[in-house]
Amino acid sequence: MADVLPSAELAVARSRSQSPAARRAHGLLPKLGLAVYLLALMLPIYWLVSMSLRSNEDIMSTLAFWPHHPSLQKYYYILNDSTWVHAFGVSLTYVALNTVISVTAALPAAYAFNRFHFIGDKYLFFWLLSNLMAPAAVYAMPFFNFYYAIGLFDTVWAVALAHCLFNVPVAVWILEGFVAGVPREIDEMAAIDGYSFPRFFIRIFLPLIANGVGVTAFFCFMFSWVEQLLATTLTATDALPFAAVMSRSYSVSGMDWSLLAAAGVLTMIPGAIVIWFVRNHIAKGFALGRV
Amino acid sequence: MEKPLNNRAWLMVAPVFVLVLFSALLPMMTVVNYSLQDSMGQNQFFWNGDGWFRDLLNPSTEIGARFQDALSKNLSFSLVALLIEVPLGIAVALTLPRGGRAVGPLLVIIALPMLIPWNVIGTMWQIFSRADIGLFGAALTGLGLHYNVTQNAISAWCTIVVIDVWHWTPLVILLTYAGLRAIPDAFYQAARIDAASRWATFFNIELPKLQKVLVIVVLLRFMQTFMIYTEPFVVTGGGPGSATTFLSIDLVKIALGQVDLGPAAAMSLVYNLITLTICWIFFTIMTQLDRRRYA
Numbered sequence: 401m402a403d404v405l406p407s408a409e410l411a412v413a414r415s416r417s418q419s420p421a422a423r424r425a426h427g428l429l430p431k432l433g434l435a436v437y438l439l440a441l442m443l444p445i446y447w448l449v450s451m452s453l454r455s456n457e458d459i460m461s462t463l464a465f466w467p468h469h470p471s472l473q474k475y476y477y478i479l480n481d482s483t484w485v486h487a488f489g490v491s492l493t494y495v496a497l498n499t500v501i502s503v504t505a506a507l508p509a510a511y512a513f514n515r516f517h518f519i520g521d522k523y524l525f526f527w528l529l530s531n532l533m534a535p536a537a538v539y540a541m542p543f544f545n546f547y548y549a550i551g552l553f554d555t556v557w558a559v560a561l562a563h564c565l566f567n568v569p570v571a572v573w574i575l576e577g578f579v580a581g582v583p584r585e586i587d588e589m590a591a592i593d594g595y596s597f598p599r600f601f602i603r604i605f606l607p608l609i610a611n612g613v614g615v616t617a618f619f620c621f622m623f624s625w626v627e628q629l630l631a632t633t634l635t636a637t638d639a640l641p642f643a644a645v646m647s648r649s650y651s652v653s654g655m656d657w658s659l660l661a662a663a664g665v666l667t668m669i670p671g672a673i674v675i676w677f678v679r680n681h682i683a684k685g686f687a688l689g690r691v
Numbered sequence: 692m693e694k695p696l697n698n699r700a701w702l703m704v705a706p707v708f709v710l711v712l713f714s715a716l717l718p719m720m721t722v723v724n725y726s727l728q729d730s731m732g733q734n735q736f737f738w739n740g741d742g743w744f745r746d747l748l749n750p751s752t753e754i755g756a757r758f759q760d761a762l763s764k765n766l767s768f769s770l771v772a773l774l775i776e777v778p779l780g781i782a783v784a785l786t787l788p789r790g791g792r793a794v795g796p797l798l799v800i801i802a803l804p805m806l807i808p809w810n811v812i813g814t815m816w817q818i819f820s821r822a823d824i825g826l827f828g829a830a831l832t833g834l835g836l837h838y839n840v841t842q843n844a845i846s847a848w849c850t851i852v853v854i855d856v857w858h859w860t861p862l863v864i865l866l867t868y869a870g871l872r873a874i875p876d877a878f879y880q881a882a883r884i885d886a887a888s889r890w891a892t893f894f895n896i897e898l899p900k901l902q903k904v905l906v907i908v909v910l911l912r913f914m915q916t917f918m919i920y921t922e923p924f925v926v927t928g929g930g931p932g933s934a935t936t937f938l939s940i941d942l943v944k945i946a947l948g949q950v951d952l953g954p955a956a957a958m959s960l961v962y963n964l965i966t967l968t969i970c971w972i973f974f975t976i977m978t979q980l981d982r983r984r985y986a
Contacts, residue, residue: 430786437783438800444819444857445803447826451818463829505710508703516700524704526974531715533970535918537939538959541946542718565714568707628810629920633947643808647925657818664811671806672799679795682802682865 445668451661459657474662484663487642490556491625492670494641497560499620502567503575503613510575511601515584528569536629539565544633558634559641563624570623571616574685578612615685618678625671643667725956743957754945754954758961760933761941768848768937769916772855776912777905779856780863785893787868798868801861813925816854820926827853840927844934847927851935854922859915863908870904871897903980910973917966938962 451459453470478484512518513525543562544553552558582605590600606613632644640648646663675682729739749755783801788794804812820840822828831838838846874897882892920939923929929936929944936944942962946955 434783434786438797441801441804441857441861443826444815447819448815451824459824463824463826465826501710505706509707512700512703515694516697517694518696518698518700518704521700522978524708526971528707528711529974530967530970531711533914533918533966534715534963535920535939535942535966537918537920537942538722538963539715539718540943541952541955541959542721544947545721546718561710561714564710568710568714572707622806626806626808628808629943643810646814647810657824660814661818664807664814667808667811668803668806672803675799675802675806679799682798 448661448664451657452665454658456656456658474659475666477659478662478666484642484645487640487645488666490635490639491631491642494556494559494563494631494639495621495624497556498563498567498624499617501560502564502571502620503617505564506568506571506575506616507606507613508601509572510579511605513572513576514579515587525572528572532566532569532573534565536566536627540629540633543630547634553634554636554638556639559631559639560624562630562634563627565630566627567620567623570619574616574619575609575612578609578615581612582608611681615678615681618674618682619685621674622671722956722959725952726960729953739953743953744961747954747957747961754958757941758938758958761936761938762965764936765917765919765938768852768855768919769913771852772859772916773909773912775852775856776860776863777908780860780908781867781901783860784864784867784871785897787864789872798865801864803861804858805861809921810925812854812858813922816850816857816922817926820850842931844931847931847934850926851919851923854926855916855919858922859912862911866904866908866911867901870901874900903977906973906977906980910970910977913969913973914966917969 450465450467452474453467453472454464455469455471455473458464458467458469513521539562543558547553547558547562552561586604586608587600590604595604628641628643631641632647635641635644642663646660646667678685726743727739727741729742746752746754747758750759787797807815816827817840819825820828822832822838828838828840837843840847840850878896878900879892882896887895918939919937920943923935923937924940924943927935929940938958942955942958945951945958
């Protein structure tokens with residue numbers, strides 16, 4: 401549609417040329433608004449980073465806009481402390497486990513939901529989604545009892561499986577949107593060419609929705625990484641997640657603001673790295689593959 | 692195109708079915724179990740029938756009043772948060788460039804708050820809103836406002852709203868932006884030919900096209916605000932008094948703090964039933980929109 405009639409372009413030009421000043425104001429105002437919004441968005445994060453680089457005495461004595469004597473001391477402390485390092489590994493482990501489980505299980509299901517009718521499909525889909533909407537607080541107590549009873553309490557598996565509660569539905573929902581983008585003719589052609597279903601699914605179909613798989617993995621990673629209520633309820637010492645160690649260090653050391661801030665900054669890094677890889681697809685991913 | 696009927700598709704759904712059954716339904720059965728019994732400690736339970744539910748839904752009992760109070764707090768919080776976030780999100784999404792090299796980094800920056808663990812967000816704002824060491828608290832106090840999160844109920848409530856707006860408006864922006872990008876250029880060209888004003892373009896083209904995305908936005912945001920837990924837990928601890936004691940916070944207090952398993956379980960079920968009902972309404976609207984599009 402790029403080449404519309406020249407008369408149309410003319411009309412556009414005419415309608416626009418009426419008041420150049422007004423047009424400039426029109427273009428400037430949204431940019432300004434966006435800049436203000438981004439500033440407000442970044443300010444709390446900047447404040448946390450700035451705090452992490454200052455000492456506690458410095459923090460308590462003056463309200464400074466930037467660290468006057470920046471030091472990485474708190475970061476060194478965290479990275480050399482086995483409790484913190486272990487907890488960081490634990491967090492990454494259950495998040496990775498959960499992502500792999502969720503995406504693997506959701507792939508065939510998303511395909512089935514998109515391509516076939518089967519008895520109870522609508523109800524099953526709603527039931528899955530309803531788990532996404534279930535408040536984690538509702539599950540805190542029963543999960544504790546349940547995982548304790550089956551001997552998984554305080555392991556990474558407990559958290560990885562518990563997070564399936566909302567990540568599997570998320571994965572199915574997003575992937576279904578991406579599966580819908582692949583024309584059904586491809587399935588039929590592969591069948592005619594003599595591909596067995598598993599071979600077709602792995603060799604032909606998966607590469608076609610590779611973007612969708614990436615985006616889905618990102619979302620599973622994200623939701624599992626940020627969820628803390630279940631993660632802390634289901635662990636005690638061996639599998640305590642990083643952010644839980646943070647809230648524990650509250651009471652022990654009084655208020656070590658600087659240390660808390662440094663730990664907080666560290667929790668942002670994995671997310672920031674992962675999102676960079678899917679930056680071109682996040683918009684579609686956040687729309688759950690639905691636009 | 693009509694989908695073929697194939698019940699063998701159940702085989703492909705089976706892993707998901709089992710997984711969610713394992714992680715949702717089985718634990719839920721213990722809740723149902725607790726909600727019908729009373730315990731005297733020492734793992735001794737006896738049948739209590741619908742007693743807990745009747746208490747819960749009767750505002751003249753202690754637990755009933757508490758439940759009603761928390762529920763109304765939740766609903767008003769969700770309403771306020773949605774009224775701010777949805778218009779703000781749409782506005783920001785409209786200012787984003789439709790293409791070009793700046794888009795990727797911009798989206799990453801906007802999405803950043805959503806990638807931070809929720810209790811870290813709490814900590815971040817706990818620091819940020821303190822009058823002595825936080826910029827936000829210091830600025831408000833500097834303006835002469837009586838601002839104190841731990842002592843003033845209004846401050847605490849407003850802070851939770853501000854945190855939620857800060858944390859989740861990005862979701863509205865990203866969803867809306869995805870919806871906007873899906874509008875074909877032809878619509879905008881037609882609008883330009885008609886010399887439509889910016890407002891007319893928005894109300895006649897963009898808003899109707901965004902309908903479906905906006906239903907998802909409202910659904911997700913409503914559900915997330917309705918089950919808010921971590922931020923108020925970290926920042927205000929549900930206080931001062933019970934000013935920010937939302938349903939989730941109250942539930943965890945009763946279940947894990949007081950170990951009143953019966954009332955907590957009954958509350959869980961009613962709470963879950965409310966979210967399920969609302970979810971069902973939205974889901975129906977969504978499928979209706981889908982059908983209308985393909986009809």
